[in-house]
Amino acid sequence: MHDIKWIREEPRGLVDALVRRGTIEAEAQALVDGLIALDERRRSGIGKLEELQARRNAASKEIGAAKKDGQNDRAEALMAEVAALKTDIPALEEDVKAAEAELFEKLAAIPNAPLAEVPFGKDEHDNVEFTRFGEKRAYAFTPKQHFEIGEALGQMDFEAAAKLSGARFVVLKNRLARLERAIGQFFIDTHTTEHGYMEVAPPVLVRDEAMFGTAQLPKFREDQFAAGYKLSNKELYRENDIQARKLAAQELKKLESEVTLFDLVDGDFYEKAVALIPERASFWLIPTAEVPLTNLVAQSILSEEELPLRFTALTPCFRAEAGSAGRDTRGMIRQHQFNKVEMVSITTPEKSLEEQERMLACAQAVLKKLDLHHRVVTLCTGDMGFASARTFDIEVWLPGQDAYREISSVSTCSDFQARRMNARYRPKDAKSPRFVHTLNGSGVAVGRAMVAILENYQNEDGSVTVPDVLVPYMGGLTKIER
Known part of the structure; x- marks a missing residue:
């Protein structure tokens, strides 16, 4: 959420941010002008309200003095004035309340401002790749997609899930069910033992x-x-x-x-x-553990010594995918329910970008341990999430699809979420608290990691080799077969 004081003092800043987000400049300017007008109405109303309340209180005191001095005519005039003020004040209070409500609603609907270094663009085609890990695997056969592999193994059942819950659900069985559990445990263990994150078991409601x-x-x-x-x-x-x-x-x-x-x-x-x-x-139902983990600091004033806070959680996640009709209708890429390991950091503004780089490295680390070829891209302004100020996407290579697919997003939200949650910290030697910066990232999506493992580690006979780092989590099993 944006600071109305910043908008009032630097209106061009928000106009430019909205234009970079894809809003037509005239529309952005009209929006900002409307916000400033609403804010002026609110502030003016508050000022007038304070004046009327002060006058009501003063007049009430003067009534007693006038009566005591025998100034009955003056006392009656003062009483009439107070009666009028008692009518005017509630009407003005309602107008202020209406202006506040409208202003807050409009502010809540404005996306975060992209950082200056975020590349300008309209959609995913304008994202900028800046690093890769590993090489694409070579196969002596035509690689299959994950759902073909899973169904042939008899351990990935979409029909059974459809009977239970409808489309975009899956039932995993036998060793694939264990593989999903193993992947999640491997991720959470790595982040807690090697990357310094505190494990949290949050509510999913x-x-x-x-x-x-x-x-x-x-x-x-x-x-x-x-x-x-x-x-x-x-x-x-x-x-x-x-x-x-x-x-x-x-x-x-x-x-x-x-x-x-x-x-x-x-x-x-x-x-x-x-x-x-x-x-x-x-x-x-939470769409990601970002929601409960970030809100752990809502309505709080932390000390600077407490920061950074780093949380991680392995939870089920739930998304309606309202805007994804016709996309990824087969398989586990886009599910209504899935498991994911989330990372959340709470830090100071000065450490925000550094923390994002660190978080990206943590997400990449688990993929490197799995030896999964992937690339990292910086999302352009037109492809960023609503609350993000800068986002890195990790895209894993899927040979069955012959394409890179997102497996993790790592974002800094600056103080955008903190303002909505009123989450602050008190800097050293400072009188007033400041808003924290919040960051979140997938560490990573368990279902999509399974998809990547099935497609990258598939064998010509239909079996799937278990990555070395997962063998202990699989009870020593090195290959998944029918």
Whole structure:
């Protein structure tokens, strides 16, 4: 989320960022002008509100003094003034609240600004490759795709999954089921024992606030899976809820209505976020462990000595893939449910880019141990994710498809997510806290790693050789056969 103060002081900065993201300049300028106008309306309203409230308080005191001095006419005039102010103030409060709501909603829908070094481009064809590892394997036969291999082994069953859950699911059996488990364990063990990440076992069901914090909501609601029944604001913030207990009595009273926005400068981002999602599920299934891991620092002020924080988790992930109709309909490339090892770092702005390079190296390390040929590309401005300021993609070679396919994305989100979560740290010798920088990366997608192993380690007889580093995780098994 962008800082309205930055937009107010450097409006051209956001215009340029939106243009690099693919917005027409005139439209970007109109958007920024609208934001500044809304902010002025809000700030002006707050100023007038403060004046009216101060005058009401002063007039109320003057009434008593006038009566005491026998100035009945003046006392009546003052009482009439106070009565008028009691009418004007609520109307002005509603206007300020409406301006805040509209401003917050518009700010929440604007993507992060790309870093200056991010290449300009429209789509994946404009991404820039900058390194490769290994060589493509040579085969004396025509390599098969992973689903052909898995089905021929009798251990990858899409028909059974379709009976249970529909399209874009798979049932893995026997040694392929163990291989998936082995891959995930190998990844998480490597990141915790060699790369310094703290293993976390987070919930896979999260609330609106967590999804808003990492920018899955409200813009990408259709890409998510909701779980549970719908809740009203009053039900969501019931008296015994931990979030409700944090609110002051006056704020709790406001929650009795369907309006849950507070003053934009309060930093109560969670409560404002709720109003952007009128139909809320009780929980959301996580699209990636980025959501719970990053939100571990939400609404916190850390000390600089605590940073960087590095978390990793192996979890199931769930994506509706609303915009992927007709793409990768066969196989395990694009599933509604899949396992992934996620890495998340929380650091200072000064260390953000360095941390991203480190995270990329960690993701590459596990692929190198598997001896999987891959390349690394910098995503162009038109192919970056909504919350990203810069993203590196690792693309693994799949001989069965004769193509490179993404297996990991490593992104720095600058302070974009931190502002949505109100996650800050206190620098050494500084009075005021600053927003942290958040980073996330796949370390890596387990299903896609299995796809790469099946296709790269396939043999002409239909068997699959187990990579050396996975043999201990497979109980000494060196080859998967029917």
